Amino acid sequence: MKKAIALVSGGLDSCVTAAIAEQKYQLALLHINYGQRTETKELEAFHKIADFYKVKERLVCNLKWLKEIGGSSLTDEKMEIPEQIVNRKSLTANCIPTTYVPFRNANFLCIAVSWAEVIKASKVFIGAVASDAPEYPDTRKNFFTIFNKLVKYATVPVEVETPIVGLKKYEVVKLGMKLGAPLHLTWSCYKSNKTACGKCASCVRRAEAFEKARAVDKLKSQRSKIKTTTQKLKLY
Amino acid sequence: MKKAIALVSGGLDSCVTAAIAEQKYQLALLHINYGQRTETKELEAFHKIADFYKVKERLVCNLKWLKEIGGSSLTDEKMEIPEQIVNRKSLTANCIPTTYVPFRNANFLCIAVSWAEVIKASKVFIGAVASDAPEYPDTRKNFFTIFNKLVKYATVPVEVETPIVGLKKYEVVKLGMKLGAPLHLTWSCYKSNKTACGKCASCVRRAEAFEKARAVDKLKSQRSKIKTTTQKLKLY
Numbered sequence: 001m002k003k004a005i006a007l008v009s010g011g012l013d014s015c016v017t018a019a020i021a022e023q024k025y026q027l028a029l030l031h032i033n034y035g036q037r038t039e040t041k042e043l044e045a046f047h048k049i050a051d052f053y054k055v056k057e058r059l060v061c062n063l064k065w066l067k068e069i070g071g072s073s074l075t076d077e078k079m080e081i082p083e084q085i086v087n088r089k090s091l092t093a094n095c096i097p098t099t100y101v102p103f104r105n106a107n108f109l110c111i112a113v114s115w116a117e118v119i120k121a122s123k124v125f126i127g128a129v130a131s132d133a134p135e136y137p138d139t140r141k142n143f144f145t146i147f148n149k150l151v152k153y154a155t156v157p158v159e160v161e162t163p164i165v166g167l168k169k170y171e172v173v174k175l176g177m178k179l180g181a182p183l184h185l186t187w188s189c190y191k192s193n194k195t196a197c198g199k200c201a202s203c204v205r206r207a208e209a210f211e212k213a214r215a216v217d218k219l220k221s222q223r224s225k226i227k228t229t230t231q232k233l234k235l236y
Numbered sequence: 237m238k239k240a241i242a243l244v245s246g247g248l249d250s251c252v253t254a255a256i257a258e259q260k261y262q263l264a265l266l267h268i269n270y271g272q273r274t275e276t277k278e279l280e281a282f283h284k285i286a287d288f289y290k291v292k293e294r295l296v297c298n299l300k301w302l303k304e305i306g307g308s309s310l311t312d313e314k315m316e317i318p319e320q321i322v323n324r325k326s327l328t329a330n331c332i333p334t335t336y337v338p339f340r341n342a343n344f345l346c347i348a349v350s351w352a353e354v355i356k357a358s359k360v361f362i363g364a365v366a367s368d369a370p371e372y373p374d375t376r377k378n379f380f381t382i383f384n385k386l387v388k389y390a391t392v393p394v395e396v397e398t399p400i401v402g403l404k405k406y407e408v409v410k411l412g413m414k415l416g417a418p419l420h421l422t423w424s425c426y427k428s429n430k431t432a433c434g435k436c437a438s439c440v441r442r443a444e445a446f447e448k449a450r451a452v453d454k455l456k457s458q459r460s461k462i463k464t465t466t467q468k469l470k471l472y
Contacts, residue, residue, distance in 0.1 A: 059301060059304070059305065061299075061300075061301040062298075062300065062301075063297075064297075064298065065295065065297040065298075065347065066350065068295070069295065069350060069351050069354045069355075070354060071353060071354035096391050100391070101350075102349075102350040102351075102353035102354055102390075102391065103346055103349045103350040103353060103390055104350070106346045106349065106386060106389075107343070107346040107347065107350060110339055110342045110343040110346050111301065111343065113338075113339045113342070114302065114305060114337075114338040114339040114340070114343060115305050115338075117307060117338035117339060118305045118306060118307035118338055119305075137389040137390070137391060138389055140389070142389075143386075143389045146382070146385050146386050146388075146389070147386060149382050149385070150342060150379075150382045150383060150386055152382075153339075153342075153373040153374055153376070153378075153379045153382070154338070154339055154373070155332050155336070155338065155373060
């Protein structure tokens, strides 16, 4: 069985992506801490997902410098995390949300490719969803197409796969349910409380996705709050 | 004055590259530790070079995971460092020298681009020399051409420059002398002793380059040994 590396943040999208990769490949899982506010929660979720799939090959990298350079509300605690991504105040002058982390996906993929060269993995799976963050340049299909041209310069044949890049969030949930992915083990909230806040853009998107997929989210969270919010934002 | 980030390992090539960038740009210097054997010596050289150019903006990143994944004699102390690059025994099955670090330059450049997005630098200078390591896929001109296509997805206009990629090593030395680059502050040796070993591939290349450039290397090293080696390897 050929090997594939899946980048697993601990969130919904990467969990479903790992579930897809697991159908055809022996999994090796990569997690990256970069000083994001939810570092601990995400790492916890990563190991739970890896345990679920009985994955032995795990790599956890610390990119402290990404927090050090700042420039993102995900890593800089002085910056506000936008309550809703649709709130235009949360966008910078270039209409990039403040939650964008500079050139993050390129960095993450390069790490995966380095590891792929050593463990001889032929694929790198990343759970980018273009519709999720249309303003992020590094979640667009073309970004990955160009990245795959760069990967030709690796010393082993390796290719980046983005199996859910074209899906809507609720379709990701549906697919995850179909594949039996452990969605209840994932962490989506932009904050790092005991339970999901139910108010941040990510919580709202998650709740809406489950609602639209007619699925029940088994993750413990402040669900009543989320329901209210999603009802208000029905058109999102 | 526009800003440029120069990747400075502490070696000869990156020092000359910084000297080139300094002609037209306000310098910001980036150094990366990745568990290479010469980490301490290189970091020391980096700060000396940065002091020489009075650079305030410095970023030092630690990529411990590059050592953790291994696969290179520069980071894995169980692997032998080849005495000379021309020794075919030091090449892997694909004829890649064991000193190759998997997808290293792509990782380094991504870090530089992330930083460039935050500090609004318009250029990233890297001192790759293609003739220096022709077997390394990530020192070839085309690699950088493709990388610049990827960089179009950054949120600021930034471009990677490789001003010495086409030069021979002795031409790098000549150019460095012409620009008054502090070559005596650099560290080239693959080992981490008090003085350069004079025997490893990198020391040999350095000595030959100074000899061919008819220049005197003011770096303290076991020079007599190097001389002998270079005389033996005159055709290299």
